[in-house]
Amino acid sequence: MKKLIKSIDLNRIKTLPLSQRKSLVQIDETARPWHKGASFKKFLDSLPNLLAGNHVRKVIAAMAAAAANEKVIILGMGAHVIKVGLNPVVVDLMERGIVSAVAMNGAGIIHDFELALTGQTSEDVAASLKDGAFGMADETGAFLCDAIQSAGHQQVGIGEAVGKSIIGNNLPYSDKSILAAGARLGIPVTVHVAIGTDIIHMHPQFDPAAAGEATHRDFRTFAGIVAALEGGVYLNVGSAVILPEIFLKAVSLARNLGYRLDSFTTVNMDFIAHYRPLTNVVKRPTAQGGEGFNLIGHHEILLPLIAAGVIEAMEI
Numbered sequence: 219m220k221k222l223i224k225s226i227d228l229n230r231i232k233t234l235p236l237s238q239r240k241s242l243v244q245i246d247e248t249a250r251p252w253h254k255g256a257s258f259k260k261f262l263d264s265l266p267n268l269l270a271g272n273h274v275r276k277v278i279a280a281m282a283a284a285a286a287n288e289k290v291i292i293l294g295m296g297a298h299v300i301k302v303g304l305n306p307v308v309v310d311l312m313e314r315g316i317v318s319a320v321a322m323n324g325a326g327i328i329h330d331f332e333l334a335l336t337g338q339t340s341e342d343v344a345a346s347l348k349d350g351a352f353g354m355a356d357e358t359g360a361f362l363c364d365a366i367q368s369a370g371h372q373q374v375g376i377g378e379a380v381g382k383s384i385i386g387n388n389l390p391y392s393d394k395s396i397l398a399a400g401a402r403l404g405i406p407v408t409v410h411v412a413i414g415t416d417i418i419h420m421h422p423q424f425d426p427a428a429a430g431e432a433t434h435r436d437f438r439t440f441a442g443i444v445a446a447l448e449g450g451v452y453l454n455v456g457s458a459v460i461l462p463e464i465f466l467k468a469v470s471l472a473r474n475l476g477y478r479l480d481s482f483t484t485v486n487m488d489f490i491a492h493y494r495p496l497t498n499v500v501k502r503p504t505a506q507g508g509e510g511f512n513l514i515g516h517h518e519i520l521l522p523l524i525a526a527g528v529i530e531a532m533e534i
Contacts, residue, residue: 243268259530273511278527280483280509281451285316285532289450292443293317294465296456297325300396301340302518305333307525309399316528317405318450319443320377320396323460324411324433327362327380327397328418334384334395335361352417359421361387370428375436377407406443408436410464437464444479445472451483454499456517458488462498469503480507487513487520 247267253260262278265271284291293308311317322330332339335357346352362380369379381401384392392398400407411433418424444452444465454461472479484504486495491514500510513520 258526262527262530270513270515273513274524274527276509277451277483277485277511277513278524278531281316281524281528282531284450284483285528287449289448290318290443290446291316291451292319292321292447292453294321294452294454294457294461295326296323296458296461297329298456299517299521300326300329300333302516304517304521305330305394305396307522308396309394311525311528312396312399312403312405314529316525316532319405319440320400320407321436321440321461321464322377322396322407322409323457324409324416324418327376327409328358328416330395330397331362331380331384331389332358334389334392334398337391337394354420355417359418360423362418363421363423363425366432367425367428369432369435373435374432375439376409376411376429376432377436379432380409381407406439408440408443409433410436410440410460412460437468440464441468441471444468445475445477447472447482448478448480449482451485452499452503453485453487454495455487455521457495458492459494462486462492462494466498466502479503482508484508484510485513486511487515487517489514489516 249266249271250264252264262275265274267275281291283289293311295308299308308317308320312320329339332355341352341355343352346354361383365380365383366376368383369376372379372382374382377397378401381395381397381399384395384398385401389395389398397407399405409432411429413419413426413429419426445468452465454465469479482504484499486499488495491512496512500512504510
């Protein structure tokens with residue numbers, strides 16, 4: 219026999235005054251309308267003090283404080299940051315002494331070099347893949363493979379070797395190169411390669427042994443920089459797998475060797491949410507101290523916005 223189900227009696231509901239209920243949004247946290255001709259600082263102040271609006275301001279404050287106190291700020295970046303036109307912003311942050319180290323994946327050296335040589339990059343993959351022409355640019359393969367081989371002779375990492383080669387060959391747009399800026403300013407730019415992911419790995423001149431040795435030097439350099447991250451900021455911009463994994467290992471290495479990494483800020487910026495950056499950058503490394511932020515949005519908007527906010531906050 220079926221049990222009789224009775225309807226809920228709404229007349230027995232207990233209510234409470236709205237004034238006694240906890241509310242997550244307060245009127246003084248809402249956005250302020252824009253006034254024509256106001257400053258960029260006023261724009262930042264006009265953002266709602268809620269969710270990402272509050273997080274953007276906290277990231278800017280953390281970076282400005284770290285730079286003012288001469289703490290480490292590391293920019294980890296995927297090659298898409300270069301492809302959306304942000305080299306001038308990154309180079310400017312390096313020249314101002316705000317960014318103290320850059321880490322990129324293997325594709326980063328390809329797009330940075332091509333910009334430095336020709337002022338253009340990013341081939342049409344769909345158009346060139348059908349006949350096997352994808353990735354076969356002669357100058358890109360020859361220059362970068364030669365630079366990677368020179369890293370072994372100089373006992374340096376890939377980033378430093380390519381940066382020095384760009385400067386040494388006086389490439390036309392070297393002033394826009396992140397790698398050249400690193401070599402010129404003495405700022406470490408480390409390159410973290412996964413064999414088979416980059417077009418130069420198809421080039422007949424590519425030396426996998428030289429690349430492996432040089433990228434391992436870069437990893438050790440990167441781990442040494444991460445070991446000094448206490449009180450600083452690590453940003454992961456547009457790398458979904460490689461750099462989040464490398465950052466996590468570097469944090470573990472530093473702590474294993476006794477370096478203090480208790481309180482620092484991590485930031486992930488990408489236009490979609492990925493598991494590894496959220497876990498390996500934002501959450502796990504800061505679990506025992508510090509704070510992690512996940513900002514969703516296009517690199518070409520978010521990074522210049524935050525860079526401008528830091529510059530304004532530091533008044534430099």
